[in-house]
Amino acid sequence: MNNRLKFTLKAWPVITAATIGLCFATQWGAKIFGVDLPDQKNIDIVRQWVQDAFVSPKHFLNCVYVLAQVLVILPAIEESIFRLPTRWLRHPAWWVFLSALFSAAHYIAQPFPDSAFLALFFFGLAQCWLYRRTGSLWCAILNHFLFNLTNLVLIFVLPE
Numbered sequence: 001m002n003n004r005l006k007f008t009l010k011a012w013p014v015i016t017a018a019t020i021g022l023c024f025a026t027q028w029g030a031k032i033f034g035v036d037l038p039d040q041k042n043i044d045i046v047r048q049w050v051q052d053a054f055v056s057p058k059h060f061l062n063c064v065y066v067l068a069q070v071l072v073i074l075p076a077i078e079e080s081i082f083r084l085p086t087r088w089l090r091h092p093a094w095w096v097f098l099s100a101l102f103s104a105a106h107y108i109a110q111p112f113p114d115s116a117f118l119a120l121f122f123f124g125l126a127q128c129w130l131y132r133r134t135g136s137l138w139c140a141i142l143n144h145f146l147f148n149l150t151n152l153v154l155i156f157v158l159p160e
Contacts, residue, residue: 015130019143020150022123046155070152075144078102082124083131083140090132099124123147 053063082102086095102124103117131140 015139015143016146018126019123019147022119022126022147046152050156067152070148071145075141075148078105079127079131079137079140079144083127083137086128086132095125095128095132098128102127 049059049063049066052059054060082098082105085098089098099121103120106120107117127140127143130143131137134140
């Protein structure tokens with residue numbers, strides 16, 4: 001077994017815990033500082049999709065499509081676009097640039113409070129480090145999946 005794979009297997013619980021911790025820390029930090037981090041309108045839309053999924057097959061398929069997009073398709077595309085360049089652009093300054101682009105792309109696609117930009121920026125930096133350390137894009141994609149999944153779960157766990 002090569003060293004990178006050994007590191008990945010040993011570090012995976014820590015990486016996963018850090019990703020989930022980042023989600024919770026972002027939510028709690030926003031609450032402490034009085035920042036309305038997740039846009040309540042978007043949260044209500046997601047909650048409604050899930051509730052409607054149990055009403056009809058059409059709504060169920062729509063919900064499955066949205067979840068597949070958020071949990072699988074977009075993480076794979078985003079990690080390919082924003083992490084693969086670090087294979088050739090090894091200087092950490094590029095990580096900062098790519099992480100800022102990652103955050104900006106999310107802001108352009110769906111405007112969110114400015115405080116979320118910073119949280120996504122740090123997530124992007126962590127993803128760059130993870131990809132460079134493990135050499136596996138799959139690790140970054142799986143970690144991104146866990147990050148998105150945790151945020152989706154938090155939508156239903158945290159009070160409105």
